Amino acid sequence: MQVLIFDDKKAVAENAATLLQKLILAKSNANIGLATGSTPIDLYKQLVSLYKNQQISFAQVNTFNLDEYYDIDENNSNSYRYFMNSQLFDHIDIDKNNTYLPTCNAKQDPRKQGEHFEQQIAALGGLDLQLLGIGGNGHIGFNEPSSSFASRTRIKSLTEQTVSDNSRMFSADEQQPKMAMTMGIATIMDAKYVLLIATGKNKAQAVNAMVNGPLSASCPASILQMHKNVIVMIDSDAASLLANKDYFTWVSQQNHTINEIYGQFPDL
Numbered sequence: 001m002q003v004l005i006f007d008d009k010k011a012v013a014e015n016a017a018t019l020l021q022k023l024i025l026a027k028s029n030a031n032i033g034l035a036t037g038s039t040p041i042d043l044y045k046q047l048v049s050l051y052k053n054q055q056i057s058f059a060q061v062n063t064f065n066l067d068e069y070y071d072i073d074e075n076n077s078n079s080y081r082y083f084m085n086s087q088l089f090d091h092i093d094i095d096k097n098n099t100y101l102p103t104c105n106a107k108q109d110p111r112k113q114g115e116h117f118e119q120q121i122a123a124l125g126g127l128d129l130q131l132l133g134i135g136g137n138g139h140i141g142f143n144e145p146s147s148s149f150a151s152r153t154r155i156k157s158l159t160e161q162t163v164s165d166n167s168r169m170f171s172a173d174e175q176q177p178k179m180a181m182t183m184g185i186a187t188i189m190d191a192k193y194v195l196l197i198a199t200g201k202n203k204a205q206a207v208n209a210m211v212n213g214p215l216s217a218s219c220p221a222s223i224l225q226m227h228k229n230v231i232v233m234i235d236s237d238a239a240s241l242l243a244n245k246d247y248f249t250w251v252s253q254q255n256h257t258i259n260e261i262y263g264q265f266p267d268l
């Protein structure tokens with residue numbers, strides 16, 4: 001796991017955008033897994049600005065989102081489809097037919113829809129990189145604590161904490177979904193690269209549990225210790241409880257040199 005610590009969330013967004021830019025330069029038709037939530041918003045702004053400055057093109061890129069609320073209309077402003085369109089897809093040259101989310105409405109069988117999403121990823125050759133945030137409880141996607149490390153795309157009930165964390169997005173008269181479709185932990189682990197971004201003190205405990213804690217379903221992100229190519233980009237607040245901070249800083253300097261000479265994505 002490469003852990004890169006930056007001064008603030010702006011630097012996290014800039015460096016994450018540069019990494020995705022390098023990925024697309026290395027593979028113009030990359031399959032990129034995307035995330036929603038507050039953390040990636042600045043990253044998506046950076047990507048839009050790189051596109052507007054003609055430094056990146058998404059014309060051949062395919063995207064697969066981590067999750068989507070169960071039985072939500074895509075025009076609902078709280079749907080993740082709406083979020084992705086308004087934060088990113090509407091402002092870049094991506095073909096929206098190449099943007100996939102694990103949707104499921106009440107008339108569909110969530111198990112079949114989960115399998116269908118897995119097949120869509122496989123049909124295009126698998127994920128080259130999966131972008132992740134991390135929940136205050138260590139979840140990745142909507143894989144809440146106790147999720148199986150072997151899980152695939154499926155329907156999940158959200159924890160009270162996640163419902164409460166996300167309630168800020170919903171107005172008082174709106175019904176907040178309590179279930180979501182999410183890529184499974186095994187789906188995420190199949191990506192060739194994982195980029196996890198986290199900012200703010202409220203993520204510090206989960207970040208340390210992910211990096212240094214025991215491998216445990218109580219912190220789903222801890223499974224990333226078993227992934228070959230994980231890059232974690234965090235700000236100093238999210239790193240505030242991280243043991244071995246100096247070590248990670250030293251290693252990242254050496255890795256930077258190696259990547260400059262030999263390239264960033266040997267496993268693409």
Ligand code: PGA
Binds near residue numbers: 038134136139
């Ligand atoms: P956030 O969510 O970016 O809104 O903090 C991250 C997550 O829950 O994965």
